[in-house]
Amino acid sequence: MNSEKNYFQLETRALHIRRKLLRMFEGGIVGHLGGSGSLVEIITYLYFKEMDISKEQILNSTDRDIMILSKGHSVLVQYAALSEMKILPENALGQLKEVGGILQGHPDMRKTPGIEANTGSLGQGLSISLGLALAFQLKGSDKHIYTILGDGELAEGQVWEAAMATSRYGLDSITAIIDRNRYQATGSTKDRYPIVDLEAKWKAFGWHVVNADGHDFKSLDRAFEEVRGEKGRPSVIIANTVKGKGFAFAENTHKYHNCSLSNDEMAMAIENLYKKAK
């Protein structure tokens, strides 16, 4: 297999997903740009390489690989991926947050095709994943669950309740991915609410820990490869990322956590994602 070509394809997908992300901000719409930007490569990797899924499976079955976005505020990047897979109707992205629309501000499994759980009140996604993993175990299914958590979200105690329970049940069908972009809504995690020794914490809770560069497909490839070899306990990938990645003005700051874009910012983003991009 030509792996370099493979990465090129993923990079092209990621570019499309960033463009779709930008589209949702047209017309002054407010959304969570920062934490969506940091997830673009991770989401691209999951939907277009790691997960064993097709459009038909996503629409018709829950007996398949599933992604749970515990940091539900970053759902815009998931919408972009679902749109890229043609699971969302063509015009859906332009109708974000419209009253009665299918794209809510936070994930809603009853309103949006391809969304598997309702998240957004932070800290709840890993518990939902645990229940899904137990359901898969009862059914004898070998499907996998990928749960994306924010680094700020790790302050929620329920995350650690779920972490304990997942290792208590020895579930290697769950992989958690931490979007370690080092910013939360009001500033850097270092200044606002540092959560130190992340790796040691997860290890102490019985998890296999892997570090990765969350914007580098080669690094993500290696991380998920390592996870596949780990049996009998859950794995967590600590993915080092840049908040707002790909939108230069929004990188490494909390100021675009939830924002609208000015005309100048929109023009800058278009310049970067369309004219300068390959």
Next chain:
Amino acid sequence: MEKKSLRDAYGNALIELGSNYPSVVVLDADLSLSTKTHLFEEVYPDRFFEMGIAEQNMMGCAAGLAIGGYIPFVNTFAVFATGRCYDQIRQSICIPKLNVKICGSSAGLSDYGDGSTHQAIDDIALMRALPNMTVLEPCDANEVVMMVREMVKIQGPVYMRVSREVLPVYTTMDDAYSLGSTKTMCEGNDLVMFAHGSMVMRAIRAAGELVKSGISMRVVNVGTIKPLSIAEIAKHIDSVKGILVAEEHSYIGGLCEAIMGSLSINIPHEFIAVKDQFGTSARNIEDLMEAYDLTEQSIIKSAKRLMNTK
């Protein structure tokens, strides 16, 4: 009259469900010896999940099991099942209307010894406020079984609170039992009393005493607190001189307010309910019910007051 434990009935009803519904699973947070889900665990160990003393995670896990196609019954004391994990019930379960059944054990003041931290006087209020939620309380062991059999057939979240008391069995097992309807426990024309849970027993006893004073009080068991059968309640109050509502719950947010908020009622009424206060420890349930004015005598006093106002 024969008395039976409601929680034993619940544990056994789960075993019956386990055999009829392979998709039923049971979760508990280290209280299975009290909630009686250990009975299910003994028969179906693979479908019982010990979730540790971590109720929030247990509730979220139940949401995941429901998404995966199972019907989870989540168990702990009523006070923790509702208050401790309110947000998980709201966000992960009720918004997507997931098929999760929550059983709040030791409800009301029935855990008399443990005091205010363990006595649920606000659980109905919390659960009633949630869209998509059904709220139930059985009045005796038979109704526990009938409710469990029916709640499993509902597609969506259900909260059932169960008293720790051993109560007289008034209802008979009825295959035609349906959620959402009220049940007249004894007839009467002067007054009508609506009650649920252990207060049904106290109401029936009070009605028996009131006859001696020439007061005829109908007792209506409102086992389904939400959705409330407003049409049936309206019919009951149509021709009476006064209304009483009794519950082992705060008058705020419970059946009292549910009835008053659903109908425009301009006939005299009295509430026999927990005032705006927390519980407290007692050495037995009778002492506690007396201290909180929730006894047969409390009902009799209220009934006589209503009749004198005429």
